[in-house]
Amino acid sequence: MNTIEVPALARVEGEGGLYIGLQNGKVVEIRLDIYEPPRFFEGFLVGRYLQDVPDITARICGICPVAYQMSSVTALEKALDLEVSPQVYALRRLMYCAEYIESHALHIYLLQAPDLLGQPSALDLAAVAPQVVKDALRMKKIGNEILKAIGGRSVHPVNVCVGGFYRWPELAPLKKLLPELEWALEAAKGTVRWSVTLPYPQLDQDYDFVAIHHPDEYGVINGEVWSSKGSHLSVAEYETRYLEEHVQRSNALHGHTKDGGNYLVGPLSRLNLNHAQLLPEAQKALDENGITLPITNPYKSLVARAVEMVHFYAEAIALIKAYEPTVPAHLDLKLKAGEGAGASEAPRGLLYHRYRIDEQGRVQFAKIVPPTAQNLPRIEQDLFALAPQIVALPQEQATLTAEHLVRSYDPCISCATHFLKLKIENKE
Amino acid sequence: MVLTSKQPQKPKVAVYKFSSCDGCQLSLLNLEDELLDLAAAVDISYFLEATRTVKPGPYDIGIVEGSITTPHEAERIKDVRQDCKYLIALGTCATAGGIQALRNFASVNEYARTVYAHPEYLEYLEKSTSIAENVPVDLVIWGCPINKYTLLEVIAAQLQNRRPNFPPSPVCLECKRNGTVCVVVARGIPCLGPVVHGGCGALCPANGRGCYGCFGPSSVANFSALVEGMAPRDRYPQETAYLLRGISCHAPAFRTAAEQALKLSAKPVPDLWGKEPK
Numbered sequence: 001m002n003t004i005e006v007p008a009l010a011r012v013e014g015e016g017g018l019y020i021g022l023q024n025g026k027v028v029e030i031r032l033d034i035y036e037p038p039r040f041f042e043g044f045l046v047g048r049y050l051q052d053v054p055d056i057t058a059r060i061c062g063i064c065p066v067a068y069q070m071s072s073v074t075a076l077e078k079a080l081d082l083e084v085s086p087q088v089y090a091l092r093r094l095m096y097c098a099e100y101i102e103s104h105a106l107h108i109y110l111l112q113a114p115d116l117l118g119q120p121s122a123l124d125l126a127a128v129a130p131q132v133v134k135d136a137l138r139m140k141k142i143g144n145e146i147l148k149a150i151g152g153r154s155v156h157p158v159n160v161c162v163g164g165f166y167r168w169p170e171l172a173p174l175k176k177l178l179p180e181l182e183w184a185l186e187a188a189k190g191t192v193r194w195s196v197t198l199p200y201p202q203l204d205q206d207y208d209f210v211a212i213h214h215p216d217e218y219g220v221i222n223g224e225v226w227s228s229k230g231s232h233l234s235v236a237e238y239e240t241r242y243l244e245e246h247v248q249r250s251n252a253l254h255g256h257t258k259d260g261g262n263y264l265v266g267p268l269s270r271l272n273l274n275h276a277q278l279l280p281e282a283q284k285a286l287d288e289n290g291i292t293l294p295i296t297n298p299y300k301s302l303v304a305r306a307v308e309m310v311h312f313y314a315e316a317i318a319l320i321k322a323y324e325p326t327v328p329a330h331l332d333l334k335l336k337a338g339e340g341a342g343a344s345e346a347p348r349g350l351l352y353h354r355y356r357i358d359e360q361g362r363v364q365f366a367k368i369v370p371p372t373a374q375n376l377p378r379i380e381q382d383l384f385a386l387a388p389q390i391v392a393l394p395q396e397q398a399t400l401t402a403e404h405l406v407r408s409y410d411p412c413i414s415c416a417t418h419f420l421k422l423k424i425e426n427k428e
Numbered sequence: 429m430v431l432t433s434k435q436p437q438k439p440k441v442a443v444y445k446f447s448s449c450d451g452c453q454l455s456l457l458n459l460e461d462e463l464l465d466l467a468a469a470v471d472i473s474y475f476l477e478a479t480r481t482v483k484p485g486p487y488d489i490g491i492v493e494g495s496i497t498t499p500h501e502a503e504r505i506k507d508v509r510q511d512c513k514y515l516i517a518l519g520t521c522a523t524a525g526g527i528q529a530l531r532n533f534a535s536v537n538e539y540a541r542t543v544y545a546h547p548e549y550l551e552y553l554e555k556s557t558s559i560a561e562n563v564p565v566d567l568v569i570w571g572c573p574i575n576k577y578t579l580l581e582v583i584a585a586q587l588q589n590r591r592p593n594f595p596p597s598p599v600c601l602e603c604k605r606n607g608t609v610c611v612v613v614a615r616g617i618p619c620l621g622p623v624v625h626g627g628c629g630a631l632c633p634a635n636g637r638g639c640y641g642c643f644g645p646s647s648v649a650n651f652s653a654l655v656e657g658m659a660p661r662d663r664y665p666q667e668t669a670y671l672l673r674g675i676s677c678h679a680p681a682f683r684t685a686a687e688q689a690l691k692l693s694a695k696p697v698p699d700l701w702g703k704e705p706k
Contacts, residue, residue, distance in 0.1 A: 037447045037498045038550055043539030044530040049664050052674070055640060059527045059675070062451020062573060102458075110457065110478065121479030123467045133464065141460035152631030154458060155451040155573040156642070159635045167636040245545075361664065403480075 005399075018406060020387060027387040030380055032406070045366040050076050050162050050333075050357055057353070057368065058156045061412055063106070066099040066147070067346030069160040070221055071353040071368075076162045078236075078340025079357050085327045088164040089222070090319055095150050095157070096220050096344070097316040101143030101184070102154060103347035104267075104305045104312075107410045108191065109136030112302050115404040116198045139184050139191075139309070142177060146316060149173040164330030174320045181320070185281065185313040188306065192285040195306040200299040201401055203386055207296060207378070208261055209269035210242075212345050218277045218311055219270065221344045226273050227263065228294070235343045238352055244369060255374030262377040265349030266409065267304035268295055279318075282311035298382055299408045305347075335361040346371050348410040372411045379409055431462075431469040433587040439488035441583075442474035444508055446494030446501050447528055447556065452519035453477050453493050455576040462580060469587060485511035489586055491579075495521040495556045497528060502553065502562060509563040516582065517559040520572040520675055524644055527572070529556040529678035556678065567592070572642035572675045575627045598622055598646035599639045602630035611638055618658040618668050623649035623681070640671050645681040655685050659692040666693045 005019050021029030041060055045053060054072045058065035070092060077084065084092075109132070110122040119125040126133035144154035150169045151157020159165050207228070212235075214223030225233045231241055241258050256262050271278075272294035275286065285307055286293075295304060341354040349371030356365040386405055390398040443453055457478060459466060473483035490512025496502050509515060517523045525532065531539055532555045540547035559565050569578055578594070585592035599621040603610065611617040611633045619638030621630065625646045632639045645651070658668040669689035676682045 037501065038540070038543070038552060039447060039497070039528040040531055040536065040539035040543050043542045044527075044534065046542070049667070049670060052670060055674075056527060059449050059451075059572065062449040062454045065449075065451070106457065114480075120481040123464075123472060123479060124481070126464055126467070130464070137460040137463060140458075144458055144460070152635055153573070153628070155454060158631050158637070161637075 016406075016411070018383075018402060020383065020402060022387075022391055027384060027391070030383050030387070032376065032380060032383075042366045042368055045355075045363045048363050050079075050355075050361045050363065053355070053363065053366075054160050054162070055156075055158075060368070060370070061346075062155050063103055063412060064099060064346045064348065064351075065156050066095050066160075067344055067351050069157070070096060070344040071342045071346075071351045072355075073160060073162050073342070074221060074344060075340045075342030075353040075355050076357070078342060079338035079355055080162070080333060080336065080340070081338070082163060082331055082333070084164050084331065087325050087327055088329070090322065091150065091165060091169075091325075092160075092221060093217075094316060094319040094323070095147065095160070097312040097319065098143045098146035098150070098154075100308060100312040100347050101316070102140050102147070103143075103410075104309050105136055105140035105143065107347070108195075108302055108305050108309075109133065109140075111410070112404075112407055113198075115400065115407060116200070116302075135187055138180075139187050142180050142184050142313075145177055145180075146174070149177065161330055163333055164328070166329065168325040168329045171323060174323060178317060178320060181313055181317050185310065185317065188309040188313050189281070189285055191309060192289055192291075192303070192306040195303045196289045196291065198302070200297060200302075201386075201404065202389070203298060203382065203405070204296045205298065205382060205385060207268070208257065208263035209272050209294070210263045210265050210374075211269040211273045211350060212343060213273055214277065216277070218279070218315070219274050219345060225343065225350070227257075228269075228273060235352075236341050238341060238343060239354070242352075242369070242374070244373065255369065256377060262381060263374065264298075264378050265371050265374050267301045267308055267347075267349075268298070269349070270345060271295065271304040271307060278307070278311050279314045281314040282307050285310045298405060301408050301410070333361070335359060339365075346412075348372065348412055349375060370412065372409070375409055375411065379406060379411070431465050431584055431587060433469055434589050435587055438469065438471040439586065440473040440483065440485075441470045441489045441491065442485065442487040442508075442512060443472075443477070443491045444474070444493065445477070446492065446505065446522070446559075447497040448494030448519065448521045448526065450477065450493070451573040452521075452571070455573050456491075456579065459576050459580060466580070466583065470583065487512045488514060489583070490515045491518050492516065492522050492559050493518045495525045495528060495558060496562050497553055497556045498551050499553060500551065505559060505562050514566045514586065515559075515563070517565045517568045518579065519574050520570055520642060520644055521556075522559045523568040523570050523679075524558050524676050524682075525556040525561075525678035527675050527677075530673070531556055532678055533673065558678070570625050570642075570644040570676075571627055575629070578627060595626060596647050597626045598649060599624045599626050599628065599630050599633075599643070602626045602628075603633050606630055606634060608633050611636065612658070612661070616661050618661045618663070618671060620654070620658075620671055623651050623654045623685075624676075638671065640674055641676045641682065644676045644679050649681065651681050651685040652688060655689045655692060659689050662693060666690065669693055 017033040019031040054069040057068040147154040151159040209228035212219035212223045213226035337359045339356040352369040354367045620641045621639040625643040672686035
């Protein structure tokens with residue numbers, strides 16, 4: 001075997017390929033080719049009125065539009081020194097719960113589980129285990145239904161604005177979802193029980209886990225940027241430690257820390273750093289299934305997603321039960337020139353935005369750091385670590401194991417087109 | 429939706445992605461209640477977001493998401509056309525170039541320099557174009573994202589050898605049907621509803637804001653009357669022009685109307701109801 005080549009990665013968001021070059025059983029080259037074309041969002045945001053921003057940035061990713069909307073409005077509200085009401089904040093969390101539900105259910109069952117169960121797709125899986133897939137789709141649907149009730153539709157919802165929401169959603173359609181959410185909460189507990197029985201490939205790594213941390217809630221929109229290496233920064237200080245660089249010979253923007261290390265964002269980072277803030281149902285799921293933290297195997301991010309599903313179903317139920325808007329749905333904007341940074345936890349990891357606006361509310365500068373751009377150097381390092389174990393395997397199995405690793409990151413290549421034709425050469 | 433088929437055998441379906449956000453393909457996977465029936469009624473032969481299995485063409489139905497923005501895509505779409513008997517452009521990227529067609533009104537090289545340290549490494553075309561500007565297309569489905577039930581209707585129609593049922597009415601009519609109070613009349617908010625193709629269910633006015641044009645131009649629209657009526661209501665400079673220069677910006681009717689709105693915003697005119705502009 002001289003190469004492992006996957007010209008087109010399946011079951012990821014966006015388009016990319018993977019190439020691992022070997023010589024005498026040793027890895028000489030690893031390349032993750034991202035042929036997703038650049039779309040220049042930060043370019044055409046310049047000059048737009050600030051209320052256009054959440055509608056435009058949503059279009060970066062059809063799978064996590066809420067994350068883009070939330071990071072955008074949080075950053076722009078910072079620039080205007082606005083603080084939204086607790087009721088607006090609660091509804092934003094509910095929207096985010098819904099996005100986690102649909103995105104995690106999609107990833108666990110439709111994108112990653114086929115790897116662990118030896119099937120090419122969930123549709124094939126449905127032929128042998130129809131109930132598993134039917135339940136998965138039912139679990140996923142509830143997330144989309146919540147988004148529809150709040151924002152009109154699940155992909156690119158229309159209700160989010162700087163300062164809050166265009167209007168409060170009606171309670172009745174949300175309340176109607178409660179019985180289904182109760183069912184899904186139980187189903188998610190089953191997902192955790194099932195997740196610990198799956199045959200994950202072995203690969204344990206020493207990660208710098210990075211996630212938003214909040215002392216009183218599971219960090220999603222609000223909080224500090226914490227690292228397992230001990231760094232605690234405010235969102236405004238994010239760029240003092242986390243840099244993007246156009247590396248020579250790589251044609252790519254790489255996320256790395258200022259001392260040159262790589263780091264990991266996503267469900268493993270969140271769970272490992274923030275498990276104390278999980279709701280009791282999710283804590284119980286950890287304990288009952290003997291899940292010990294930190295989890296350091298990237299393939300097992302599925303377990304972290306499953307635990308998060310329990311948390312977010314439980315949180316969605318609590319938020320809907322408490323939903324009773326009494327204040328205006330959005331603040332009046334007092335425009336002024338300013339600059340603000342915002343970050344939130346997309347299902348696949350931390351998403352950072354920074355904007356500068358003029359006194360008319362027009363964007364002068366935009367910077368967006370998507371989760372997959374931050375994870376990419378880490379994926380490559382994992383592939384290097386994995387390579388010695390897989391070179392002896394038959395080609396098909398080696399390819400699948402490497403592909404599975406990339407998929408386990410839930411990479412969103414549509415989002416992360418800041419890197420193209422990434423090429424890594426062995427420096428030995 | 430009943431997916432009964434009059435076809436002698438299951439049609440082979442291929443789903444492709446070009447420059448886009450994945451949201452329209454995802455709408456297919458978001459057909460949670462229908463997905464397994466759909467997978468049983470057609471032969472999903474190529475759909476990378478869902479499966480590793482790739483069956484060789486030719487395919488009976490090709491569904492293309494995304495616009496053409498790189499030299500490689502401009503070549504690849506020709507192969508896709510050859511491989512597919514019936515080609516569907518799915519979503520506003522595929523039908524009109526999408527939000528990334530905003531580059532068509534500026535210097536894309538400038539954008540590349542803004543976003544990337546070494547733009548010389550990038551390969552891109554100056555314009556983001558629709559699928560139909562590159563190869564013949566059999567059917568277009570507007571939407572950012574599409575309405576998933578429209579796609580289901582199209583596939584069902586293919587299975588049953590009939591024309592898909594597409595109402596041509598604009599968003600405005602959907603508001604009336606829903607009983608939504610007009611945001612323009614009641615609140616003076618600029619809205620593209622009178623000229624935009626229906627299909628979303630008039631979500632924005634229902635949420636208290638104006639339509640921003642995700643579903644492209646309605647065939648029965650009078651754009652110049654819209655611009656004259658809306659531009660004087662702009663709550664910030666060039667609001668109407670920017671509404672038009674958004675998701676569907678590269679659609680010809682939107683291009684002309686945005687130009688008109690940009691000119692008008694320099695010179696306010698009395699609005700449709702005869703009131704003086706603010």
